[in-house]
Amino acid sequence: MRIALLAVLALTASACAPMSEAPATGGDLPGRSVDATSCTARGGTIQRVGRMQSEQCVIAYADAGKQCTDGDQCEGDCRIEDAPFPAEGAAARGQCQADSRPFGCHATVESGKATPALCVD
Numbered sequence: 604m605r606i607a608l609l610a611v612l613a614l615t616a617s618a619c620a621p622m623s624e625a626p627a628t629g630g631d632l633p634g635r636s637v638d639a640t641s642c643t644a645r646g647g648t649i650q651r652v653g654r655m656q657s658e659q660c661v662i663a664y665a666d667a668g669k670q671c672t673d674g675d676q677c678e679g680d681c682r683i684e685d686a687p688f689p690a691e692g693a694a695a696r697g698q699c700q701a702d703s704r705p706f707g708c709h710a711t712v713e714s715g716k717a718t719p720a721l722c723v724d
Contacts, residue, residue, distance in 0.1 A: 653706050654724040660703070667701040672715040679703060681712040688720040 637649050642660035650661045664678040671681035677699035688710045689695045695710070695717040708722040 647703070650704075652704050662703040664699060664702055666699045669699045671697055671699050671712065673713055674711060680709075682709040683712060683717065683720075684709045686720075689717040691717060691719045693717050 637658045637660055639649055642649055642662075645660065645662055647660040647662040649658050651657065652659050652661065666678055669677065671677050672695075674681045679700040679702070681697040682700045683689065683695060683697045684700075684707065686708065688708075694715055695712045696715075697710075697712040700709075706723050708720060710720040711718045
């Protein structure tokens, strides 16, 4: 019984210990350090973005603003960023997103059809 109790106490104590935070390999996850060298090598810049103003690697896309009907036609997503958004499944055309920031309100276009609008803070 004592061994079981000691094991439970040890596990409980270890669960409360702070975890060390390893750098993100992609360099652009919230709460992780951003690898400036990797970001620059990918053509990006480190910016504070989103509601939390976390540092992320933001990559500008060369095809920004190009008309599209599917994300496969773009470096990023094919998006509709202006309301009113079309109904889910409605025929739609969008524009290739400007950069890798996921924030804001938008609907994506896949196979010529709108997906539900989404707002990301």
